[in-house]
């Protein structure tokens with residue numbers, strides 16, 4: 055799980071607030087009675103209501119208008135409330151506490167030391183919580199235009215007004231009832247946090263208020279952030295913010311996380327977060343929401359925009375399929391064009407003409423032959439040498455990296471545009487045949503990049519059954535990006551048909567296995583239900599941030615793994631372990647799959663270095679049919695070490711091992727069959 059911790063003073067946020075007026079803040083009344091003050095917060099006594107006796111008793115203890123008190127705790131069922139005044143503690147009966155009118159002090163004015171306050175961003179999916187989190191903490195994070203981008207908690211720290219805060223970004227939720235694992239993660243925070251910032255999509259007020267009203271009942275200090283404020287105007291929406299604030303009885307701040315507007319206002323409002331007095335009728339709450347929306351929101355008629363027309367087309371039964379095929383094809387063409395362009399015109403020439411001679415020369419000066427071998431290996435071919443500075447760099451930076459960035463560039467665009475949930479609608483019918491619904495297509499698409507985030511993203515699915523089926527599909531339908539890159543770049547020497555054949559076989563196997571698991575698993579597939587966010591033109595700067603986050607991940611996680619793999623191979627080679635293992639596995643590999651014995655060690659270490667195992671086929675000079683068999687086997691026979699552990703965690707050891715064993719058997723059986731057919735035919 056990744057937890058980001060970062061200290062950035064929020065004062066540095068460049069804020070050009072235009073719409074939120076100070077006037078709305080002044081109208082907000084901050085006087086409450088003592089029972090409504092949250093624990094450990096200070097307040098100034100403003101007035102003591104009630105008769106002479108009440109006033110007198112409190113006065114004797116120094117609790118008079120103007121005094122500062124801290125509420126320490128409250129008993130359940132309207133029991134006494136403990137307060138502290140100048141180091142002394144008093145218990146005040148509930149009816150008496152109701153008569154003490156106070157003004158909560160900003161957290162910074164609080165008497166004594168003030169611990170770090172935990173603030174949680176809660177709201178429906180896709181309302182901009184993560185972008186807001188990034189704007190406040192200054193952390194680069196991945197956001198996308200579909201529900202379920204965030205699946206785990208991300209924590210950051212920031213300072214504002216001399217106080218320290220911890221900010222938590224949670225997965226989106228629609229209500230306080232929980233349906234999925236992501237819901238559960240978010241819900242725990244309602245109790246664990248000190249302050250809730252409820253983020254609302256201002257262009258979808260009615261739907262968002264459902265959660266808001268439920269959260270208000272959690273009796274936690276809360277404030278509401280009306281995000282997407284930049285989008286309200288051209289959607290013909292106007293919202294009377296002071297009126298909404300009055301009804302909800304908590305501060306409401308308008309923000310555009312995209313344009314960085316209103317962030318400072320939001321931070322200023324944090325100390326004013328309070329427990330609302332709004333009464334809520336669970337039975338009638340949609341009526342209540344309707345009334346609120348009618349009171350505060352005005353809609354103007356406007357014409358369909360180009361993006362809305364595009365949305366209609368991409369959801370149309372035929373238009374949708376045309377778009378899906380078009381998008382898939384365009385993605386492949388762009389990824390190949392950018393990837394190959396970078397390799398052929400820039401990286402490979404740079405490596406061959408400048409880097410390799412330089413590094414060979416430098417390493418030549420090192421006296422130890424063993425170290426020389428570790429660094430540059432024993433061959434001048436960068437795919438055969440197993441040197442960390444030659445094979446390691448060549449595979450990681452010249453062969454895989456260009457495909458990695460070009461894939462995430464195109465994928466990031468589709469994510470931000472909002473195309474993925476529409477693709478889910480188009481493929482839903484097809485996916486139903488495998489016991490899945492269309493939403494599983496998003497994790498599957500993610501799996502084309504790297505299996506680990508794809509496996510984690512299955513947490514938004516509602517049932518264990520769906521999770522199992524989706525994970526089986528993720529693991530089998532297509533290799534991860536580094537493997538795909540290597541299959542394409544090595545496979546092209548044998549021709550396009552060879553490459554296509556490999557992918558088609560993998561796809562058929564994946565679908566076959568899913569049909570099988572679907573039949574065996576008890577239960578039925580869930581109904582499909584998802585929100586379709588409006589199409590939005592992706593912002594180049596956000597796309598750049600997201601690409602940067604993924605590139606950093608590549609350099610910090612994938613590149614070291616590739617180097618480690620090359621290093622292991624190098625040492626095994628040096629110690630003659632490869633030779634030994636090769637001798638043992640030689641016959642079985644040759645008999646069952648028709649592959650040369652040198653493939654045995656690649657299989658052995660493929661578990662550790664799966665992403666690069668295909669690349670290691672290069673020195674073996676395989677025939678086309680051997681390359682097909684080798685690639686299919688190496689893609690399927692085991693998940694890489696990272697996905698192996700993620701699977702164990704997500705599904706539990708028993709189910710995960712069952713799937714892994716099943717896929718291994720299939721890999722063995724299918725490669726054997728391809729080999730047998732080849733022998734019979736040729």
Ligand SMILES: Nc1nc2c(ncn2[C@@H]2O[C@H](COP(=O)(O)OP(=O)(O)OP(=O)(O)O)[C@@H](O)[C@H]2O)c(=O)[nH]1
Pocket residue numbers: 178179180181182183184185186196197198199200201202203204205224225226227281282283284285309310311312313469470590596
């Ligand atoms: N126009 C506009 N777009 C925004 C704003 N805030 C966020 N977005 C976009 O809305 C999409 C969703 O943003 P996220 O931050 O991923 O939303 P989230 O609430 O974290 O979503 P989940 O993690 O899925 O619950 C992204 O494409 C953002 O770029 C905003 O104020 N205005």
Ligand SMILES: [Mg+2]
Pocket residue numbers: 183184185203204223224225226
């Ligand atoms: Mg998010």
